[in-house]
Amino acid sequence: MKVLITGATGFIGTALCSYLIKNNHSVHYLVTDAADIKDKENYKGFLWNPEKNEIDLNSLDQVDAIVNLAGHTINCAWTEENKNQIHNSRINCSNTLFNALQTNEHQVKSIVNASAIGIYQSSETAVYNENSSDFGTDFLAEVCKDWEAANLRFEGLVIKTAITRFGLILSKDHGVLHELAKVVSKGLGANLGNGKQWMSWVHFNDVIEIIYQLLKDRQSGIFNVVAPNAVKQNEFLKLLAAQLNKPLWLPNIPEFVIKFGLGKRSALVLSSQHVQSIKLPEIGYQFRFTELSSTLKDLYK
Template sequence: MSNKVLITGATGLIGSELVKQCHREGISVNYFTTSKEKIENSENYNGFYWNPQTKEIDEKAFHGVSAIINLAGSSISKRWTKKYKKVIIDSRVESMKLLYETLQKIDHNIEHFISASGINIYPNSKTRLYTEEDLEIDNTFLAEVVVAWEAEAVKFKDLGMEVSKVRTGIVLAKDEGALPQIAKPIKLGVGAPLGSGEQWQSWIHIKDIIGIYMFILKNQLEGKFNAVAPNPVQNKKMTKLIASQLESPLWLPNISAFVLKLLLGEMSVLVLEGQLVSSHKIEQLGYQFKFYNLENALQDLL
Protein backbone atom coordinates (compact mmCIF):
# COMPACT_ATOMS: atom_id res chain seq x y z
CA MET A 1 0.00 0.00 0.00
CA SER A 2 1.03 3.58 -0.66
CA ASN A 3 3.03 5.27 2.12
CA LYS A 4 2.87 8.70 0.49
CA VAL A 5 -0.03 10.19 -1.46
CA LEU A 6 -0.53 13.45 -3.27
CA ILE A 7 -3.91 15.09 -2.62
CA THR A 8 -5.35 17.96 -4.65
CA GLY A 9 -8.14 19.85 -2.90
CA ALA A 10 -6.65 18.82 0.45
CA THR A 11 -8.11 21.75 2.38
CA GLY A 12 -11.76 21.14 1.36
CA LEU A 13 -14.41 19.26 3.35
CA ILE A 14 -13.39 15.79 2.14
CA GLY A 15 -9.71 16.61 1.64
CA SER A 16 -9.06 17.85 5.18
CA GLU A 17 -10.68 14.74 6.72
CA LEU A 18 -8.81 12.49 4.30
CA VAL A 19 -5.49 14.05 5.32
CA LYS A 20 -6.27 13.29 8.99
CA GLN A 21 -7.15 9.67 8.17
CA CYS A 22 -3.98 9.20 6.09
CA HIS A 23 -1.92 10.47 9.02
CA ARG A 24 -3.72 8.12 11.43
CA GLU A 25 -2.74 5.24 9.17
CA GLY A 26 0.89 6.30 8.76
CA ILE A 27 0.56 7.66 5.22
CA SER A 28 2.40 10.91 4.43
CA VAL A 29 0.57 13.54 2.39
CA ASN A 30 1.84 15.99 -0.21
CA TYR A 31 -0.71 18.54 -1.35
CA PHE A 32 -1.07 21.30 -3.92
CA THR A 33 -2.28 24.80 -3.13
CA THR A 34 -2.79 27.90 -5.28
CA SER A 35 -1.86 30.06 -2.27
CA LYS A 36 1.81 30.28 -1.33
CA GLU A 37 0.74 31.42 2.16
CA LYS A 38 -1.00 28.06 2.71
CA ILE A 39 2.15 25.99 2.15
CA GLU A 40 2.98 24.01 5.29
CA ASN A 41 5.90 21.65 5.72
CA SER A 42 6.23 18.97 8.35
CA GLU A 43 7.43 15.40 8.54
CA ASN A 44 4.24 13.92 7.02
CA TYR A 45 2.43 16.92 5.48
CA ASN A 46 4.05 19.01 2.75
CA GLY A 47 2.54 21.70 0.55
CA PHE A 48 3.55 22.63 -2.99
CA TYR A 49 2.48 25.54 -5.17
CA TRP A 50 0.53 25.15 -8.40
CA ASN A 51 -1.58 27.36 -10.61
CA PRO A 52 -3.57 25.41 -13.23
CA GLN A 53 -4.52 28.70 -14.99
CA THR A 54 -0.92 29.69 -15.65
CA LYS A 55 0.33 26.07 -15.85
CA GLU A 56 2.76 26.58 -12.95
CA ILE A 57 3.47 23.47 -10.90
CA ASP A 58 6.14 22.37 -8.42
CA GLU A 59 7.31 18.99 -9.71
CA LYS A 60 8.86 18.14 -6.32
CA ALA A 61 5.31 17.35 -5.14
CA PHE A 62 5.47 14.01 -7.00
CA HIS A 63 8.67 12.74 -5.31
CA GLY A 64 8.10 9.49 -3.43
CA VAL A 65 4.37 9.48 -4.21
CA SER A 66 2.67 6.28 -5.38
CA ALA A 67 -0.97 7.48 -5.60
CA ILE A 68 -2.83 10.70 -6.37
CA ILE A 69 -6.23 11.53 -4.87
CA ASN A 70 -7.76 14.29 -6.97
CA LEU A 71 -10.41 16.37 -5.18
CA ALA A 72 -9.76 19.76 -6.81
CA GLY A 73 -12.82 21.68 -7.95
CA SER A 74 -14.74 24.88 -7.19
CA SER A 75 -17.98 24.64 -5.20
CA ILE A 76 -21.14 23.85 -7.16
CA SER A 77 -23.33 25.60 -4.58
CA LYS A 78 -22.74 29.14 -5.80
CA ARG A 79 -25.15 30.71 -8.31
CA TRP A 80 -24.50 29.33 -11.79
CA THR A 81 -23.90 32.40 -13.91
CA LYS A 82 -22.41 31.72 -17.33
CA LYS A 83 -19.05 32.90 -15.96
CA TYR A 84 -19.23 30.73 -12.82
CA LYS A 85 -20.21 27.63 -14.82
CA LYS A 86 -16.91 28.01 -16.66
CA VAL A 87 -15.12 28.24 -13.28
CA ILE A 88 -16.79 25.00 -12.11
CA ILE A 89 -15.68 23.05 -15.21
CA ASP A 90 -12.23 24.64 -15.59
CA SER A 91 -11.35 24.13 -11.90
CA ARG A 92 -11.78 20.40 -12.45
CA VAL A 93 -10.53 19.93 -16.00
CA GLU A 94 -7.57 22.34 -16.15
CA SER A 95 -6.09 21.03 -12.89
CA MET A 96 -6.21 17.44 -14.18
CA LYS A 97 -4.72 18.46 -17.53
CA LEU A 98 -1.81 20.08 -15.70
CA LEU A 99 -1.23 16.92 -13.62
CA TYR A 100 -1.37 14.75 -16.75
CA GLU A 101 0.98 16.94 -18.80
CA THR A 102 3.50 17.12 -15.93
CA LEU A 103 3.45 13.36 -15.31
CA GLN A 104 4.04 12.75 -19.03
CA LYS A 105 7.33 14.66 -18.78
CA ILE A 106 8.83 13.52 -15.47
CA ASP A 107 10.04 10.29 -13.89
CA HIS A 108 7.63 9.14 -11.19
CA ASN A 109 6.35 6.01 -9.43
CA ILE A 110 2.64 6.81 -9.36
CA GLU A 111 0.51 3.71 -9.94
CA HIS A 112 -2.97 4.83 -8.91
CA PHE A 113 -5.08 7.88 -9.79
CA ILE A 114 -8.25 8.27 -7.70
CA SER A 115 -10.56 11.09 -8.74
CA ALA A 116 -13.68 12.59 -7.23
CA SER A 117 -16.77 12.50 -9.41
CA GLY A 118 -20.52 12.86 -8.87
CA ILE A 119 -23.75 10.87 -8.97
CA ASN A 120 -25.26 13.82 -10.86
CA ILE A 121 -24.27 12.03 -14.06
CA TYR A 122 -27.32 9.75 -13.62
CA PRO A 123 -30.68 11.05 -14.88
CA ASN A 124 -33.22 12.38 -12.40
CA SER A 125 -35.66 9.54 -11.56
CA LYS A 126 -38.07 8.64 -8.78
CA THR A 127 -38.12 4.93 -9.63
CA ARG A 128 -34.85 3.87 -11.25
CA LEU A 129 -32.04 2.46 -9.08
CA TYR A 130 -28.73 3.39 -10.69
CA THR A 131 -25.60 1.23 -10.57
CA GLU A 132 -22.13 1.87 -11.98
CA GLU A 133 -23.13 -0.17 -15.05
CA ASP A 134 -25.77 2.37 -16.14
CA LEU A 135 -24.64 4.42 -19.11
CA GLU A 136 -27.51 6.92 -19.38
CA ILE A 137 -26.43 10.51 -18.80
CA ASP A 138 -28.61 13.32 -17.51
CA ASN A 139 -29.09 16.45 -19.64
CA THR A 140 -28.17 18.91 -16.85
CA PHE A 141 -25.11 21.12 -16.45
CA LEU A 142 -23.92 18.96 -13.52
CA ALA A 143 -23.98 15.84 -15.69
CA GLU A 144 -21.90 17.75 -18.25
CA VAL A 145 -19.40 18.57 -15.46
CA VAL A 146 -19.14 14.91 -14.40
CA VAL A 147 -18.66 13.71 -18.00
CA ALA A 148 -15.80 16.21 -18.53
CA TRP A 149 -14.28 15.32 -15.12
CA GLU A 150 -14.31 11.57 -15.77
CA ALA A 151 -13.02 11.94 -19.34
CA GLU A 152 -9.91 13.67 -17.98
CA ALA A 153 -9.46 11.01 -15.28
CA VAL A 154 -9.55 8.14 -17.79
CA LYS A 155 -6.55 9.62 -19.65
CA PHE A 156 -4.28 8.69 -16.72
CA LYS A 157 -4.62 5.05 -17.85
CA ASP A 158 -2.39 6.04 -20.80
CA LEU A 159 0.36 6.70 -18.23
CA GLY A 160 0.08 3.12 -16.97
CA MET A 161 -1.95 3.95 -13.87
CA GLU A 162 -5.02 2.32 -12.41
CA VAL A 163 -7.84 4.87 -12.42
CA SER A 164 -10.72 5.06 -9.93
CA LYS A 165 -13.70 7.45 -10.14
CA VAL A 166 -15.61 8.06 -6.90
CA ARG A 167 -19.16 9.13 -7.79
CA THR A 168 -20.11 10.98 -4.64
CA GLY A 169 -23.59 11.63 -3.25
CA ILE A 170 -24.65 14.31 -0.76
CA VAL A 171 -21.88 14.36 1.87
CA LEU A 172 -23.24 14.91 5.38
CA ALA A 173 -20.85 16.49 7.87
CA LYS A 174 -21.22 18.44 11.09
CA ASP A 175 -20.05 21.94 10.23
CA GLU A 176 -19.65 22.09 6.45
CA GLY A 177 -21.38 20.97 3.28
CA ALA A 178 -25.07 20.25 2.78
CA LEU A 179 -26.26 19.36 6.30
CA PRO A 180 -25.80 22.75 8.04
CA GLN A 181 -27.54 24.39 5.05
CA ILE A 182 -30.52 22.01 5.28
CA ALA A 183 -30.67 22.20 9.08
CA LYS A 184 -30.50 26.00 9.36
CA PRO A 185 -34.10 26.85 8.27
CA ILE A 186 -35.41 23.86 10.28
CA LYS A 187 -33.66 25.21 13.42
CA LEU A 188 -35.28 28.58 12.73
CA GLY A 189 -38.71 26.94 12.53
CA VAL A 190 -39.14 27.60 8.79
CA GLY A 191 -38.03 24.25 7.38
CA ALA A 192 -40.12 22.42 4.79
CA PRO A 193 -39.68 19.73 2.12
CA LEU A 194 -38.52 21.09 -1.24
CA GLY A 195 -40.66 20.84 -4.37
CA SER A 196 -42.65 17.59 -4.37
CA GLY A 197 -40.42 16.24 -1.58
CA GLU A 198 -40.35 12.94 -3.45
CA GLN A 199 -36.94 13.41 -5.07
CA TRP A 200 -34.33 10.93 -3.86
CA GLN A 201 -31.35 12.02 -1.77
CA SER A 202 -28.48 9.57 -2.06
CA TRP A 203 -26.44 10.71 0.93
CA ILE A 204 -23.23 9.56 2.63
CA HIS A 205 -21.73 10.31 6.06
CA ILE A 206 -18.35 12.09 5.95
CA LYS A 207 -16.73 9.13 7.78
CA ASP A 208 -17.91 6.74 5.05
CA ILE A 209 -16.77 8.86 2.11
CA ILE A 210 -13.34 8.98 3.75
CA GLY A 211 -13.60 5.23 4.44
CA ILE A 212 -14.35 4.54 0.75
CA TYR A 213 -11.38 6.60 -0.47
CA MET A 214 -9.08 4.73 1.94
CA PHE A 215 -10.58 1.37 0.92
CA ILE A 216 -10.00 2.11 -2.78
CA LEU A 217 -6.46 3.31 -2.03
CA LYS A 218 -5.48 0.31 0.13
CA ASN A 219 -6.94 -2.28 -2.22
CA GLN A 220 -5.81 -0.50 -5.41
CA LEU A 221 -9.31 -0.81 -6.84
CA GLU A 222 -9.99 0.65 -10.25
CA GLY A 223 -13.18 1.61 -12.05
CA LYS A 224 -16.30 3.60 -11.13
CA PHE A 225 -17.67 3.48 -7.59
CA ASN A 226 -20.87 4.99 -6.25
CA ALA A 227 -20.03 6.59 -2.90
CA VAL A 228 -23.48 6.67 -1.31
CA ALA A 229 -24.95 5.05 1.81
CA PRO A 230 -27.01 1.86 1.32
CA ASN A 231 -30.32 3.56 2.24
CA PRO A 232 -31.14 6.70 0.24
CA VAL A 233 -34.21 8.66 1.38
CA GLN A 234 -36.65 11.04 -0.26
CA ASN A 235 -36.31 14.74 0.47
CA LYS A 236 -39.47 14.84 2.64
CA LYS A 237 -38.14 12.02 4.84
CA MET A 238 -34.72 13.66 5.18
CA THR A 239 -36.40 16.94 6.18
CA LYS A 240 -38.61 15.16 8.76
CA LEU A 241 -35.70 13.19 10.24
CA ILE A 242 -33.57 16.32 10.62
CA ALA A 243 -36.50 18.17 12.23
CA SER A 244 -37.09 15.24 14.58
CA GLN A 245 -33.42 15.11 15.58
CA LEU A 246 -33.43 18.87 16.21
CA GLU A 247 -36.82 18.63 17.98
CA SER A 248 -38.09 21.39 15.73
CA PRO A 249 -41.63 21.07 14.33
CA LEU A 250 -42.34 21.27 10.61
CA TRP A 251 -45.49 23.27 10.00
CA LEU A 252 -44.96 24.99 6.64
CA PRO A 253 -46.19 23.51 3.34
CA ASN A 254 -43.63 22.27 0.83
CA ILE A 255 -41.59 25.05 -0.81
CA SER A 256 -42.80 25.07 -4.42
CA ALA A 257 -40.52 24.26 -7.33
CA PHE A 258 -41.55 27.59 -8.89
CA VAL A 259 -40.22 29.57 -5.90
CA LEU A 260 -36.98 27.55 -5.77
CA LYS A 261 -36.38 28.12 -9.49
CA LEU A 262 -36.91 31.86 -8.98
CA LEU A 263 -34.49 31.91 -6.03
CA LEU A 264 -31.81 29.58 -7.36
CA GLY A 265 -32.16 29.67 -11.13
CA GLU A 266 -30.66 26.68 -12.93
CA MET A 267 -28.96 25.63 -9.70
CA SER A 268 -32.41 24.57 -8.39
CA VAL A 269 -31.75 21.10 -9.90
CA LEU A 270 -29.50 20.54 -6.87
CA VAL A 271 -32.55 20.47 -4.60
CA LEU A 272 -35.44 19.62 -6.93
CA GLU A 273 -33.96 16.61 -8.70
CA GLY A 274 -32.37 13.49 -7.32
CA GLN A 275 -31.13 10.03 -8.10
CA LEU A 276 -31.69 6.72 -6.35
CA VAL A 277 -28.17 5.28 -6.38
CA SER A 278 -26.90 1.84 -5.38
CA SER A 279 -23.90 1.22 -3.09
CA HIS A 280 -23.93 -2.52 -3.86
CA LYS A 281 -20.64 -2.64 -5.81
CA ILE A 282 -18.39 -1.22 -3.08
CA GLU A 283 -20.15 -3.37 -0.45
CA GLN A 284 -19.64 -6.52 -2.54
CA LEU A 285 -15.92 -5.71 -2.67
CA GLY A 286 -15.86 -5.67 1.16
CA TYR A 287 -16.41 -2.10 2.27
CA GLN A 288 -18.47 -2.01 5.47
CA PHE A 289 -20.46 1.17 6.02
CA LYS A 290 -20.30 2.82 9.44
CA PHE A 291 -23.61 4.61 8.79
CA TYR A 292 -26.24 2.61 6.87
CA ASN A 293 -29.29 4.62 7.92
CA LEU A 294 -29.91 8.34 7.92
CA GLU A 295 -31.29 8.24 11.50
CA ASN A 296 -27.94 7.00 12.85
CA ALA A 297 -25.97 9.46 10.71
CA LEU A 298 -28.04 12.41 11.97
CA GLN A 299 -27.73 11.26 15.60
CA ASP A 300 -23.96 11.32 15.10
CA LEU A 301 -23.82 14.69 13.32
CA LEU A 302 -26.57 16.73 14.99
Protein backbone atom coordinates in the same frame (compact mmCIF):
# COMPACT_ATOMS: atom_id res chain seq x y z
CA MET B 1 2.55 5.20 1.40
CA LYS B 2 3.09 8.78 0.26
CA VAL B 3 -0.04 10.43 -1.17
CA LEU B 4 -0.37 13.65 -3.18
CA ILE B 5 -3.70 15.41 -2.56
CA THR B 6 -5.37 18.20 -4.52
CA GLY B 7 -8.20 20.05 -2.80
CA ALA B 8 -6.46 19.28 0.50
CA THR B 9 -7.78 22.42 2.20
CA GLY B 10 -11.44 21.55 1.52
CA PHE B 11 -13.48 19.76 4.17
CA ILE B 12 -13.01 16.31 2.62
CA GLY B 13 -9.35 16.92 1.83
CA THR B 14 -8.55 18.23 5.31
CA ALA B 15 -10.07 15.19 6.99
CA LEU B 16 -8.40 12.82 4.55
CA CYS B 17 -4.98 14.35 5.23
CA SER B 18 -5.47 13.90 8.98
CA TYR B 19 -6.66 10.32 8.50
CA LEU B 20 -3.66 9.38 6.35
CA ILE B 21 -1.15 10.93 8.74
CA LYS B 22 -2.85 9.22 11.69
CA ASN B 23 -2.38 5.91 9.86
CA ASN B 24 1.35 6.56 9.40
CA HIS B 25 1.31 7.76 5.80
CA SER B 26 2.92 10.89 4.36
CA VAL B 27 1.00 13.62 2.53
CA HIS B 28 2.05 16.04 -0.17
CA TYR B 29 -0.58 18.63 -1.05
CA LEU B 30 -1.02 21.19 -3.81
CA VAL B 31 -2.27 24.76 -3.32
CA THR B 32 -2.46 27.85 -5.52
CA ASP B 33 -1.49 30.32 -2.77
CA ALA B 34 1.80 30.15 -0.86
CA ALA B 35 -0.03 31.44 2.24
CA ASP B 36 -1.89 28.11 2.38
CA ILE B 37 1.31 26.12 2.82
CA LYS B 38 1.54 25.13 6.47
CA ASP B 39 3.94 22.23 6.64
CA LYS B 40 4.35 19.86 9.56
CA GLU B 41 5.61 16.33 10.08
CA ASN B 42 4.58 14.08 7.16
CA TYR B 43 2.61 16.97 5.62
CA LYS B 44 4.28 19.10 2.95
CA GLY B 45 2.76 21.65 0.58
CA PHE B 46 3.66 22.65 -2.98
CA LEU B 47 2.44 25.31 -5.39
CA TRP B 48 0.62 24.77 -8.66
CA ASN B 49 -1.37 26.83 -11.14
CA PRO B 50 -3.73 24.57 -13.09
CA GLU B 51 -4.98 27.45 -15.23
CA LYS B 52 -1.47 27.74 -16.65
CA ASN B 53 -0.66 24.02 -16.47
CA GLU B 54 2.08 24.72 -13.91
CA ILE B 55 3.04 22.40 -11.06
CA ASP B 56 6.01 22.05 -8.73
CA LEU B 57 7.36 18.67 -9.84
CA ASN B 58 8.91 18.16 -6.40
CA SER B 59 5.36 17.41 -5.28
CA LEU B 60 5.64 14.07 -7.11
CA ASP B 61 8.82 13.00 -5.36
CA GLN B 62 8.40 9.41 -4.07
CA VAL B 63 4.59 9.72 -4.32
CA ASP B 64 2.80 6.36 -4.60
CA ALA B 65 -0.77 7.58 -5.11
CA ILE B 66 -2.83 10.70 -5.84
CA VAL B 67 -6.24 11.86 -4.65
CA ASN B 68 -7.68 14.50 -6.97
CA LEU B 69 -10.45 16.46 -5.21
CA ALA B 70 -9.82 19.96 -6.55
CA GLY B 71 -12.52 22.07 -8.17
CA HIS B 72 -14.40 25.35 -7.78
CA THR B 73 -17.38 25.11 -5.42
CA ILE B 74 -20.81 24.55 -7.00
CA ASN B 75 -22.43 26.40 -4.08
CA CYS B 76 -22.38 29.78 -5.81
CA ALA B 77 -24.50 31.81 -8.18
CA TRP B 78 -24.51 30.04 -11.53
CA THR B 79 -23.48 32.98 -13.66
CA GLU B 80 -21.79 32.12 -16.93
CA GLU B 81 -18.46 33.11 -15.38
CA ASN B 82 -18.97 30.84 -12.36
CA LYS B 83 -20.21 27.96 -14.51
CA ASN B 84 -17.03 28.22 -16.56
CA GLN B 85 -15.02 28.22 -13.32
CA ILE B 86 -16.86 25.14 -12.03
CA HIS B 87 -16.20 23.24 -15.25
CA ASN B 88 -12.74 24.48 -16.20
CA SER B 89 -11.23 24.27 -12.71
CA ARG B 90 -11.89 20.53 -12.62
CA ILE B 91 -10.64 19.84 -16.13
CA ASN B 92 -7.56 22.05 -15.70
CA CYS B 93 -6.55 20.28 -12.49
CA SER B 94 -6.88 16.85 -14.07
CA ASN B 95 -5.03 17.98 -17.21
CA THR B 96 -2.16 19.47 -15.19
CA LEU B 97 -1.69 16.25 -13.23
CA PHE B 98 -1.94 14.15 -16.39
CA ASN B 99 0.62 16.24 -18.27
CA ALA B 100 3.05 16.14 -15.33
CA LEU B 101 2.81 12.37 -15.05
CA GLN B 102 2.98 11.83 -18.81
CA THR B 103 6.15 13.85 -19.32
CA ASN B 104 8.14 13.15 -16.12
CA GLU B 105 9.50 10.16 -14.29
CA HIS B 106 7.41 9.16 -11.26
CA GLN B 107 6.39 6.15 -9.17
CA VAL B 108 2.64 6.88 -8.97
CA LYS B 109 0.70 3.62 -9.22
CA SER B 110 -2.87 4.69 -8.45
CA ILE B 111 -5.14 7.72 -8.46
CA VAL B 112 -8.56 8.41 -6.95
CA ASN B 113 -10.56 11.11 -8.71
CA ALA B 114 -13.70 12.83 -7.49
CA SER B 115 -16.96 12.95 -9.43
CA ALA B 116 -20.64 13.07 -8.38
CA ILE B 117 -23.92 11.21 -8.73
CA GLY B 118 -25.19 14.32 -10.50
CA ILE B 119 -23.96 12.56 -13.64
CA TYR B 120 -27.14 10.45 -13.58
CA GLN B 121 -30.41 11.65 -15.07
CA SER B 122 -32.87 13.14 -12.57
CA SER B 123 -35.70 10.66 -11.94
CA GLU B 124 -38.12 9.82 -9.15
CA THR B 125 -38.51 6.21 -10.35
CA ALA B 126 -35.15 5.01 -11.74
CA VAL B 127 -32.53 3.27 -9.58
CA TYR B 128 -28.92 3.68 -10.70
CA ASN B 129 -25.75 1.68 -10.03
CA GLU B 130 -22.23 1.78 -11.47
CA ASN B 131 -23.37 -0.09 -14.59
CA SER B 132 -26.07 2.46 -15.40
CA SER B 133 -25.57 4.72 -18.39
CA ASP B 134 -28.67 6.92 -18.09
CA PHE B 135 -26.72 10.15 -17.77
CA GLY B 136 -28.27 13.58 -17.54
CA THR B 137 -27.88 16.44 -19.99
CA ASP B 138 -28.02 19.34 -17.53
CA PHE B 139 -25.04 21.44 -16.48
CA LEU B 140 -23.88 19.29 -13.57
CA ALA B 141 -24.16 16.09 -15.56
CA GLU B 142 -22.10 17.57 -18.39
CA VAL B 143 -19.44 18.73 -15.91
CA CYS B 144 -19.23 15.24 -14.43
CA LYS B 145 -19.02 13.57 -17.85
CA ASP B 146 -16.19 15.85 -18.99
CA TRP B 147 -14.42 15.48 -15.62
CA GLU B 148 -14.55 11.69 -15.72
CA ALA B 149 -13.35 11.60 -19.32
CA ALA B 150 -10.34 13.72 -18.35
CA ASN B 151 -9.57 11.44 -15.40
CA LEU B 152 -9.98 8.11 -17.18
CA ARG B 153 -6.94 9.03 -19.31
CA PHE B 154 -4.70 8.11 -16.36
CA GLU B 155 -5.37 4.45 -17.20
CA GLY B 156 -3.37 5.07 -20.39
CA LEU B 157 -0.35 5.85 -18.20
CA VAL B 158 -0.70 2.43 -16.53
CA ILE B 159 -1.99 4.07 -13.34
CA LYS B 160 -4.87 2.36 -11.52
CA THR B 161 -7.71 4.87 -11.76
CA ALA B 162 -10.75 5.01 -9.48
CA ILE B 163 -13.64 7.44 -10.09
CA THR B 164 -15.67 8.20 -6.96
CA ARG B 165 -19.18 9.44 -7.69
CA PHE B 166 -20.03 11.10 -4.39
CA GLY B 167 -23.59 11.31 -3.14
CA LEU B 168 -24.71 13.94 -0.62
CA ILE B 169 -21.89 13.90 1.91
CA LEU B 170 -23.35 14.43 5.39
CA SER B 171 -21.34 16.52 7.83
CA LYS B 172 -22.65 18.60 10.71
CA ASP B 173 -20.36 21.49 9.81
CA HIS B 174 -20.25 21.43 6.01
CA GLY B 175 -22.30 20.78 2.91
CA VAL B 176 -25.98 20.18 2.32
CA LEU B 177 -26.81 18.91 5.82
CA HIS B 178 -25.20 21.97 7.41
CA GLU B 179 -27.27 24.29 5.17
CA LEU B 180 -30.54 22.41 5.74
CA ALA B 181 -29.98 22.24 9.49
CA LYS B 182 -29.52 26.02 9.70
CA VAL B 183 -33.05 26.46 8.33
CA VAL B 184 -34.71 23.55 10.16
CA SER B 185 -33.18 24.58 13.51
CA LYS B 186 -35.09 27.88 13.24
CA GLY B 187 -38.38 26.03 12.77
CA LEU B 188 -38.51 27.11 9.12
CA GLY B 189 -38.00 23.77 7.40
CA ALA B 190 -40.18 22.90 4.41
CA ASN B 191 -40.12 20.41 1.56
CA LEU B 192 -38.62 21.82 -1.62
CA GLY B 193 -40.84 21.11 -4.61
CA ASN B 194 -42.97 17.99 -4.15
CA GLY B 195 -40.58 16.51 -1.57
CA LYS B 196 -40.42 13.21 -3.47
CA GLN B 197 -36.89 13.69 -4.80
CA TRP B 198 -34.50 10.91 -3.88
CA MET B 199 -31.51 11.90 -1.73
CA SER B 200 -28.64 9.44 -1.97
CA TRP B 201 -26.46 10.27 1.00
CA VAL B 202 -23.30 9.06 2.71
CA HIS B 203 -21.77 9.72 6.12
CA PHE B 204 -18.63 11.84 6.02
CA ASN B 205 -16.59 9.22 7.89
CA ASP B 206 -17.51 6.52 5.37
CA VAL B 207 -16.28 8.79 2.56
CA ILE B 208 -12.82 9.08 4.15
CA GLU B 209 -12.55 5.36 4.81
CA ILE B 210 -13.72 4.50 1.28
CA ILE B 211 -11.08 6.73 -0.29
CA TYR B 212 -8.48 5.15 1.97
CA GLN B 213 -9.46 1.62 0.96
CA LEU B 214 -9.41 2.52 -2.73
CA LEU B 215 -5.90 3.91 -2.27
CA LYS B 216 -4.62 1.06 -0.15
CA ASP B 217 -5.95 -1.65 -2.46
CA ARG B 218 -5.13 0.25 -5.69
CA GLN B 219 -8.64 -0.17 -6.99
CA SER B 220 -9.79 0.97 -10.43
CA GLY B 221 -13.18 1.66 -12.00
CA ILE B 222 -16.34 3.59 -11.16
CA PHE B 223 -17.57 3.64 -7.55
CA ASN B 224 -20.84 5.17 -6.36
CA VAL B 225 -20.02 6.52 -2.90
CA VAL B 226 -23.49 6.35 -1.35
CA ALA B 227 -24.90 4.56 1.68
CA PRO B 228 -27.18 1.57 0.98
CA ASN B 229 -30.48 3.24 1.89
CA ALA B 230 -31.40 6.41 0.01
CA VAL B 231 -34.41 8.36 1.25
CA LYS B 232 -36.84 10.81 -0.28
CA GLN B 233 -36.48 14.46 0.60
CA ASN B 234 -39.62 14.60 2.74
CA GLU B 235 -38.32 11.68 4.84
CA PHE B 236 -34.86 13.28 5.10
CA LEU B 237 -36.31 16.55 6.41
CA LYS B 238 -38.68 14.75 8.78
CA LEU B 239 -35.80 12.81 10.35
CA LEU B 240 -33.62 15.92 10.52
CA ALA B 241 -36.38 17.94 12.19
CA ALA B 242 -36.94 15.16 14.73
CA GLN B 243 -33.21 14.98 15.46
CA LEU B 244 -33.10 18.76 16.02
CA ASN B 245 -36.38 18.61 18.00
CA LYS B 246 -38.02 21.15 15.70
CA PRO B 247 -41.42 21.13 13.97
CA LEU B 248 -41.75 20.65 10.24
CA TRP B 249 -45.01 22.47 9.67
CA LEU B 250 -44.57 24.84 6.75
CA PRO B 251 -46.19 23.93 3.39
CA ASN B 252 -44.05 22.76 0.48
CA ILE B 253 -42.20 25.50 -1.38
CA PRO B 254 -43.45 25.19 -4.99
CA GLU B 255 -40.95 24.24 -7.67
CA PHE B 256 -41.58 27.41 -9.67
CA VAL B 257 -40.71 29.56 -6.66
CA ILE B 258 -37.41 27.73 -6.19
CA LYS B 259 -36.57 28.02 -9.88
CA PHE B 260 -37.40 31.72 -9.80
CA GLY B 261 -35.09 32.27 -6.82
CA LEU B 262 -32.20 29.99 -7.82
CA GLY B 263 -32.48 29.71 -11.59
CA LYS B 264 -30.61 26.71 -12.99
CA ARG B 265 -28.94 26.23 -9.62
CA SER B 266 -32.32 24.95 -8.41
CA ALA B 267 -31.14 21.57 -9.76
CA LEU B 268 -29.10 21.24 -6.57
CA VAL B 269 -32.31 20.86 -4.52
CA LEU B 270 -34.86 19.66 -7.08
CA SER B 271 -32.96 16.89 -8.88
CA SER B 272 -33.61 13.29 -7.85
CA GLN B 273 -31.10 10.45 -8.09
CA HIS B 274 -31.75 7.11 -6.38
CA VAL B 275 -28.26 5.64 -6.48
CA GLN B 276 -26.85 2.39 -5.15
CA SER B 277 -23.31 1.06 -4.97
CA ILE B 278 -22.70 -2.50 -6.09
CA LYS B 279 -18.93 -2.05 -6.48
CA LEU B 280 -18.02 -1.09 -2.91
CA PRO B 281 -19.50 -4.27 -1.38
CA GLU B 282 -17.74 -6.27 -4.10
CA ILE B 283 -14.34 -4.99 -2.94
CA GLY B 284 -15.23 -5.74 0.68
CA TYR B 285 -16.14 -2.30 1.97
CA GLN B 286 -18.68 -2.41 4.81
CA PHE B 287 -20.50 0.84 5.50
CA ARG B 288 -20.37 2.03 9.08
CA PHE B 289 -23.56 4.05 8.57
CA THR B 290 -26.42 2.52 6.59
CA GLU B 291 -29.56 4.19 8.00
CA LEU B 292 -30.19 7.93 7.96
CA SER B 293 -31.77 8.05 11.44
CA SER B 294 -28.71 6.54 13.15
CA THR B 295 -26.41 8.64 10.96
CA LEU B 296 -28.06 11.88 12.12
CA LYS B 297 -27.87 10.72 15.73
CA ASP B 298 -24.15 10.11 15.30
CA LEU B 299 -23.54 13.50 13.68
CA TYR B 300 -25.51 15.42 16.32
CA LYS B 301 -24.65 13.37 19.38
